[in-house]
Amino acid sequence: MKRDLLSVSDLSREEIEQLIEQALAIKPKPPSHLLSGKVLALIFEKPSLRTRVSFDVAMHQLGGHAIYLPPDEVGLGKRERVSDVARTLSRYVDGIAARTFSHNTLHTLAEHSSIPVINALSDLEHPCQALSDLLTIYEKKGKLSGLTLAFIGDGNNVANSLFLAASLVGMNFYIASPPGYEIKPEILKQGKKLAASSASQIKLTKKPAEVVKGADIVYTDVWTSMGQESEAEKRRLAFSTYKVDNKLLDLAKGNALFMHPLPAHQGEEISTELLDDPRSVVFDQAENRLHLQKALLVQMLP
Numbered sequence: 001m002k003r004d005l006l007s008v009s010d011l012s013r014e015e016i017e018q019l020i021e022q023a024l025a026i027k028p029k030p031p032s033h034l035l036s037g038k039v040l041a042l043i044f045e046k047p048s049l050r051t052r053v054s055f056d057v058a059m060h061q062l063g064g065h066a067i068y069l070p071p072d073e074v075g076l077g078k079r080e081r082v083s084d085v086a087r088t089l090s091r092y093v094d095g096i097a098a099r100t101f102s103h104n105t106l107h108t109l110a111e112h113s114s115i116p117v118i119n120a121l122s123d124l125e126h127p128c129q130a131l132s133d134l135l136t137i138y139e140k141k142g143k144l145s146g147l148t149l150a151f152i153g154d155g156n157n158v159a160n161s162l163f164l165a166a167s168l169v170g171m172n173f174y175i176a177s178p179p180g181y182e183i184k185p186e187i188l189k190q191g192k193k194l195a196a197s198s199a200s201q202i203k204l205t206k207k208p209a210e211v212v213k214g215a216d217i218v219y220t221d222v223w224t225s226m227g228q229e230s231e232a233e234k235r236r237l238a239f240s241t242y243k244v245d246n247k248l249l250d251l252a253k254g255n256a257l258f259m260h261p262l263p264a265h266q267g268e269e270i271s272t273e274l275l276d277d278p279r280s281v282v283f284d285q286a287e288n289r290l291h292l293q294k295a296l297l298v299q300m301l302p
């Protein structure tokens, strides 16, 4: 039976650990034939640099091919029903990676496809980012379980997937968000359940300093995600005391990592110098999208 990856929680802890192992094995010299003859459709309703390029390069380097389908071309749900796009693509290609506004669109795609559907970011989750980030953390720290990740800012798609991923692998997840921008109750419930079986701890607060203190990883993301542009001004005000800078980072452990999925807005969620701080691993994160997604594609494409 085909499997989809719409949420990090579609995977077990063992499967995540296997993906990381396989990504580490593939990283130095990817076997050029593993996806020979396979084709991946990339349906994107929103812009992308990392996700689009890393999936395309991953397919190419493993002997397969990717077809990028930009928003205006497919018109998901506008030019054609989502279910009809799914059924048509299933006749041509071996898998779909889709970036959508609504997470429900992914569910419809998956339901009507006979091929695997991978979430390349939705309003609810960004599983490929979170899984790649676990790879980066594992490379830098040599373990995942028992570490503490402090997330500063919006309880958004990136935070949701990181929270679920951390809860699955036994990493503590602390988050500081302004009122009204916390992780949503349904994800919280799901994460708490996973955390209970992995013994990872969860902390939710309004105070950035409180979560960063003693953390192994400090993570932030944009205040305004794609699709929320009309709220940008309101969000700038709500998040004004949630900027990550050197001073805040200094409260974390001496060997802490600074992480961000990119694109970053210097002067908003991070201070201008932060991407160049020795603690920043943001471009390693971007690179690891390629390696982790290779492992994922090898596992998922029939």
Ligand code: CP
Residues within 6 Å of the ligand: 047, 048, 049, 050, 051, 052, 121, 129, 261, 262, 263
């Ligand atoms: N981090 C990430 O998904 O980047 P893109 O939006 O550029 O794909």
Ligand code: NVA
Residues within 6 Å of the ligand: 121, 156, 157, 158, 221, 222, 224, 225, 226, 261, 262, 263
């Ligand atoms: N939260 C951001 C992540 C971009 C990779 C967004 O959805 O726009």
